[in-house]
Amino acid sequence: MLELDRLSRRYGDVVALDDLSFTVRPGQMYGFVGTNGAGKTTAMRIVLGVLSPDSGTVRWQGRTVDRDMRREFGYMPEERGLYPKMRVFDQLVYLAQLYGVARTTARQTAGDLLDMLALGERASDRVEALSLGNQQRVQLAAALIHDPAVLVLDEPFSGLDPMGVDAMAGVLRARVDAGAAVVFSSHQLELVERLCDAVGIVRAGRMVADGTVEQLRGEAARRYRIHVDAGPGWVGELRDRLPGVTVVDGSAPDALVELAPDVDDQKALDTARALGPVRQFTPVRSTLTELFREAVTDGAGDDAGTHAGDHAEESR
Numbered sequence: 001m002l003e004l005d006r007l008s009r010r011y012g013d014v015v016a017l018d019d020l021s022f023t024v025r026p027g028q029m030y031g032f033v034g035t036n037g038a039g040k041t042t043a044m045r046i047v048l049g050v051l052s053p054d055s056g057t058v059r060w061q062g063r064t065v066d067r068d069m070r071r072e073f074g075y076m077p078e079e080r081g082l083y084p085k086m087r088v089f090d091q092l093v094y095l096a097q098l099y100g101v102a103r104t105t106a107r108q109t110a111g112d113l114l115d116m117l118a119l120g121e122r123a124s125d126r127v128e129a130l131s132l133g134n135q136q137r138v139q140l141a142a143a144l145i146h147d148p149a150v151l152v153l154d155e156p157f158s159g160l161d162p163m164g165v166d167a168m169a170g171v172l173r174a175r176v177d178a179g180a181a182v183v184f185s186s187h188q189l190e191l192v193e194r195l196c197d198a199v200g201i202v203r204a205g206r207m208v209a210d211g212t213v214e215q216l217r218g219e220a221a222r223r224y225r226i227h228v229d230a231g232p233g234w235v236g237e238l239r240d241r242l243p244g245v246t247v248v249d250g251s252a253p254d255a256l257v258e259l260a261p262d263v264d265d266q267k268a269l270d271t272a273r274a275l276g277p278v279r280q281f282t283p284v285r286s287t288l289t290e291l292f293r294e295a296v297t298d299g300a301g302d303d304a305g306t307h308a309g310d311h312a313e314e315s316r
């Protein structure tokens with residue numbers, strides 16, 4: 001298991017990470033999402049050892065991660081680091097050899113990865129001749145070339161076309177199925193919801209929600225489409241009679257209503273029935289995008305006062 005345990009990190013006055021913890025199991029794809037400047041890249045850099053935390057630990061299989069253990073890690077950094085003049089295939093073989101992979105194995109793996117990423121035709125092109133999206137696919141191949149047990153990817157899907165997304169998702173899923181622990185950051189929440197076994201939502205350096213999307217749904221306010229065959233004003237009446245009911249959209253005959261986590265939906269149904277015949281009472285499944293909005297706008301635990309990150313970009 002990859003464990004990020006109570007990581008904190010400041011840049012001067014800026015609190016980039018504030019006691020952040022999460023775990024990723026082998027065979028699990030973990031989506032790391034958050035607002036801009038929330039601390040995702042900082043956390044990933046700490047996992048890869050290019051940045052030290054002020055406090056906290058990163059462990060893999062129970063042991064504090066050190067330089068040697070990081071040889072089992074594959075990393076796709078935000079700032080893509082390929083040699084522009086080198087040919088795609090040669091570059092992958094070269095990187096594999098840096099990790100101690102035998103040349104024949106490296107050549108075989110490089111060929112397989114390029115085929116899986118639909119780049120077989122470009123193997124002998126220089127990296128700089130590839131489009132940015134294709135360079136990104138090469139970057140993924142570079143992260144995978146030594147068959148890492150842990151993969152840490154900073155926004156691997158940004159800027160890819162739908163075929164690129166599918167190719168990359170397929171490669172990552174195959175790694176996860178083979179037992180790798182994979183964590184990636186992304187702002188593409190539909191994609192994260194589709195691909196990931198678990199999700200962490202970070203805001204201002206703190207984890208505000210962590211679990212499967214189903215678990216996050218269970219913790220969030222639930223939404224229902226309700227239609228009571230009564231005169232106008234029934235939805236306001238429902239809200240007034242039952243604390244914890246919020247009207248999200250009362251303009252249509254079937255209103256969209258939110259129930260706080262402690263409100264029993266059967267009680268809400270009974271209250272609606274008392275107002276008139278209930279024609280509709282349907283749970284609406286929240287998307288990850290909605291759960292994200294709720295998690296990052298919810299005031300609880302907000303430390304915006306100590307977080308001056310939006311003013312610190314120039315010092316990068």
Ligand SMILES: Nc1ncnc2c1ncn2[C@@H]1O[C@H](COP(=O)(O)OP(=O)(O)OP(=O)(O)O)[C@@H](O)[C@H]1O
Nearest residue numbers: 011016036037038039040041042309310312315316
């Ligand atoms: N080298 C640096 N010097 C000063 N502040 C920094 C540095 N790197 C990051 N920060 C600040 O730390 C905070 C966290 O940044 P980080 O890049 O980790 O966020 P992120 O979640 O990856 O953001 P994004 O989604 O926008 O990529 C931000 O407030 C950022 O401005």
